[in-house]
Amino acid sequence: MAYQTIRGTFDVLPDAHSSGGSEIPGSSAWRHVEGVVRGVMERFAFEEVRTPVIEPLELVARGVGGTTDIVQKEMFTVERTKETYVLRPEVTAPVMRAYLQHHLDQRGGAQRLYYLGPCFRAERPQKGRFRQFHQFGTELLGSDDPRADAEVIANMRAVYDAFGVTNTRLRLNTLGDAADRPAYRDALRQYFEPHADVLSDTSRQRLETNPLRILDTKDPDERALLADAPKLPDFVGDEALAHYETVKTLLDGLGVPYVEDPLLVRGLDYYTRTVFELESDALGAQGALCAGGRYDGLAQAVGSKRPVPAVGYAAGIERLFIALEDEGYAFPAPPRPDVFLVCLGDAAEAAGFGIAQTLRQAGLAVDFALGGRSMKAQMKAADRSQAGYSVILGEDELAQGVAQVRDLGESEQRAVPIGRLAVELVRETAA
Incomplete structure (x- = not known):
């Protein structure tokens, strides 16, 4: 019996080919995309960091959040002796682990880091979604300056501008500070509880554990309920609002267009203040090209004794390829021998x-x-x-x-x- 790639994974070959109903670009196209990304990162003075693809389960569970679908349903785990490891489903928590483990704060100033590499999630393969997929992203660690937020968003926008990807929308919101969150959670529970019969089983569970995650729903009936749901900005304190206004002013000054979306959230406790998402119609219902935000609580969630202000984003390379195809992007010819x-x-x-x-x-x-x-x-x-x-x-x-x-x-x-x-x-x- 001939061996085949595992469902949801693919080979990158010298020539483009089809795999599982998806078009996989050839290796020269991958190198080109990675080269453009690296070029933008270097112009923004971000330095590359590479972390292992296997990390302790507890790090990822704490970093991503124990109530998320990623942790509960989508992780590939490996048991060895008495330890349980996971193939990394994302790279932010591993980068924070590396920052803390190697005392990168001692290099002086905020650390501008970026990464490129594979991630793994045991989810149903579909357009732009694979069980092994590839991400690039940035993490700016050690500064709570609003310019850090705007810098990361500007970097993200510069990547897609470098490819000429224009059919996008940047959604922007603020989550406020951790102290603002309990009152908003209570308001959401009070609003959704009378409508519990309309909610899916997943959303009813989220109503108990983290009602903010209901705002991410794609269910049409639940989306209709969101129109009258309490809006997070109404619960945000003055300091966080001032931070948000500064970020918007900075983006306006850079000419970076955005749409404010009060329903845009990151449903994890360590996310604070600015959150954002870049969407493309080329991806259909699952329209996110990349997403990010400020996560000042992550360091303490993974064991740090002190907070580390941080902001970053993660972007899918496979999804970028779909957007490039939609734009009719012309890749350079593969290298040829002299x-x-x-x-x-x-x-x-x-x-x-x-x-x-x-x-x-x-x-x-x-x-x-x-x-x-x-x-x-x-x-x-x-x-x-x-x-x-x-x-x-x-x-x-x-x-x-x-x-x-x-x-x-x-x-x-x-x-x-x-x-x-x-x-x-x-x-x-x-x-």
Whole structure:
């Protein structure tokens, strides 16, 4: 029986292909996207951090929240001796763990960190959702300055601007401070309890554990109830409101458009003040390209003795690809070799193998056929490779100490001394 990829996962191949009903871009497109993201991060002076894909279960449960669907239904766990680990479902809690473990605050000032990498959730695969998926994001740790919030949002917007993704909406809200939350929870319970018969089983459970999460519902009947539900900004204190107004003023000054949404929440206790989400119509009902907010309570939730103000966002790369397809984004052509060696006969193959290494040491990308193929087959392979030049080497060329260099674009050919191949080809490819 042939082995297959696990449902909800996929291979990234040199060429684009279909997997589980989804179109998977080729590896050069992935490298291009990652390169653009890294370029934006570097312009904003964010530094890369890489954390393990496996973390302690308790860290993730505390970081994400014990009542969330991620923790209750969607984590891949691994038991080893007496410990339970989890394949990370997100990267914010691991980055905070790294910040605390390695005392990154001692580097001085706020830490601007970003990441790229795979995450794992045991959810039903669908458009833009996989069991292994890939995220990029930023975490700005150690500052409660409203400029940090605006900086992270500006960074997020700059990523999508770099790709020309324009069909988006930025939703913005404030959750206030932790002290503002209990009164709002009580108001939500009082509002939803008379309508409990309309709520789904999940929302009725959330009504008891964390009613803010009902505001995330996609159920049409529950969405209708939200129109008259209490609005969080009405319960936010003056200090948090002033922070929010400053963030909006900063975004206005940068020309970053947004829509205020009083129903936008992050239903975890450690989230405070600014929250935001970038949506795209290209993704259908599950329209979020990325989301984030301020999470000043996370450090203490994962064991810190003192708070660490922080703000960040996470974005799905697979979802970005869907948005790029919707925009008709033109990816650069995959890299091609500079030279394709065509070797005829055993002696030429032996000499060509060494010549290939010499050309590579000179900085050229070189390919050649294996298996003693005919000249016709090798020239077809050279055409398929889209190399700029072919270098043809046979018994006659070896005897004369030359190689035939053919410009595959112009079909022009000339003899070049083998000792000058590297110099000539480097000059030609640079022209």
